[in-house]
Amino acid sequence: MMNIEEVGLPAHLLDHDYFRPVVYENNPNEELTDEDEEVEVLENVRVPADEEVLEEEDPEENPLNQVPVTYRLIPGVHHGSRVYIDNLGFKYYKREARINRIYLVCERQKSRVHDYCPCTASVSTEPVDNRIRIRNRHNHEPADINLHVPFLREAIGARGIDPENMSVSVRTAYNNAIVQYPEAANNYTFMQGQRRWKRMRRSRQPNGGRIPEDIHELAEALTRPENAAYSQTLQTPPSNFFQQELLVNGSSEGIIFANLDAIRRFREELATVTTVGIDGTFKTVPATPADLRSFLTFQVVFKSVSFPMVYVLLRSRTEETYVTLFNIVPQILPLNYNSIRFVTDYEKGLMNAVQQAFPESRLGCCWFHYTQSIVRYCHRKLNGVLDLVKRNPEAARVFRMVLALPHLPAVGPEFISVFGEDYRTNNYLESFHSTLLPQMGRHPNIWDFL
Incomplete structure (x- = not known):
């Protein structure tokens, strides 16, 4: 027996098994088919060990010798489907419906891993009548079914396709669902919930989850009414978030997004804005369409708080592309551009485009990017500047003066x-872009991104 004093556990853990390692009998990353998932979730038949002494069963208590009387419905694997469970624990699938009866078959008639069972049944089409009639007896024991797990699985799947949850992470959805169904949490892991979440999302994505091959095809997909969940805002009532395709000399160079309802609502506040920041990021750009290169955001600063107003997925970062974009932005975002100071990094094409598209405004570059560039230059081994700064106090003083220029x-x-x-x-x-990374991950699916 383990000596607890030798283990050295805190006193509040001595009566618990928190320190025991978790052992997975199966590989949790293995992909499941629908039937495999159903078997994994609903069936957990307890098989006694050879040496276990079983109590003698009363023949009248054996489910095989009893006739089921009532049934209840539980969610099936497929979204919106239902499975019938009788009062003895046997499970049935719907075969067909005729007039006022629904005809069922034992689950094992559709199973590839169990022996065939000849039992069939029928129930009334009236929901208030929960009586069940069977023909032929079952030739197997009922499975040990956790009736809470199907409801947990359905809740996770429903959250995955809810338009209001498009920006919610799977971890958050799973945690919220197990609060609702705590009895099922031990039998339905996060990895199972994650597979369910992804499968439901793919099933509801345009074209069955097929990714557009290029920006033009993506723009066309976003104009279709059936894809409104990906082109509209999440507010009630929704408004168009996808604005237009960015065309430069007839070539598709980007996709422009903006919340026009919010812009109209805060038109008076926007008229007082004097600072606008423009910057792009690359890590959260969707992997496909493959011609996407950067994600640009156009943010205004109002009362020391920044608000992203215009978003653009871009194929190129040329001066010509930026100029075309900045000629469209005033049509979407009404500002007093004559009094605006734009803040950008030191990207030459972006700086030139701002000056060309907004000649009456001022352009200033980011001090952080300036100092970052100086420090990076000093860290290059070939020039030896960093060693000089470390050894020579005068050089260090000059270095700090350059940073403060x-x-x-x-x-x-x-x-x-x-x-x-x-x-x-x-x-x-930069802070806004950094918050996108943990939410979306690197190079996400375009539909998950939207």
């Missing part, structure tokens, strides 16, 4: 100076 009034390169500015970086954009 943008805080001086602009004399020379005016884009570098952040002197007197309320917002010296576009870190709010």
Whole structure:
């Protein structure tokens, strides 16, 4: 027997088995078919060990010698399907319906892993009548069924296809579902719930989950009414989130998204905005269509809080593409562009496009990107600047002065100076993009992304 003192467990754990390792009998990552999932979830027949002494059964208590009287319905594996369970625990599937009767067959008539069972049954089409009549007896014992698991599985699947839950993670959906059905939590793992979630999402995605091959095909898919769940906002009533395809010289270069209802609602507040940040990210760009390269966001700063207003999936990052985009943005987002200060990184094409599309506005570059570029240069082994800064106090002082240069009034390169500015970086954009990564993952499915 294990000496508890030698283990050294805290006192509040001594009477529990939290420290015991979890042993999985099956590989949880293995893909399941519908029938496999049904067997895994609903069937857990207890087989006694050879040495276990069984009590003598009363023949009248044996389910094989009894006739079922009533039934109840539980959710099936397929969304919206139902399985019939009689009061003895036998399970039936629907075969057909005629006039006022529904005809059922034993589950083993549709099973590939069990022997055939000749039992059939019928029930009334009236929901209030839960009586069941059978023909032919079962030739097997009823399975040990956890009646809570099917409801947990259905709840997870329903959350997966609910338009209001499109931005909810599978972990959050699973945790919320097991709160509703705690009795099923021990018999339906997170990995099973995750497979269910993904399967339901794929089944409800346009074209059965098929991914558009290019940006133009994606834009066409988003214009179809049957795909409204992916082109509209989640608010009630919904409005169009997909705005238009970005065409440059007849070539499809991007997809533009914006919430026009929110823009109209806050039109007066938007008229007072004086700072706009523009930046792109690459890690959360969907893997397909393969021609997608970046995800650009156009954010306004109002009372020290940034709000993303326009989103663009882009194929290219050329100056011509940016200019075309920025000529469309004022049609979507009404701002006093003559008094706007744009904050960007040091991407040359983006900077030139802002100056060309908004000549009356001011352009300033992000101080964080400036310092980041200087530090990266110093870390290059070939130039030896970092070693010099570490050894020489004067060099270190000059290095810090170079980093602080943008805080001086602009004399020379005016884009570098952040002197007197309320917002010296576009870190709010970087923060927004960093929050997308844990929610979406790297290069997600385009339908999950939307």
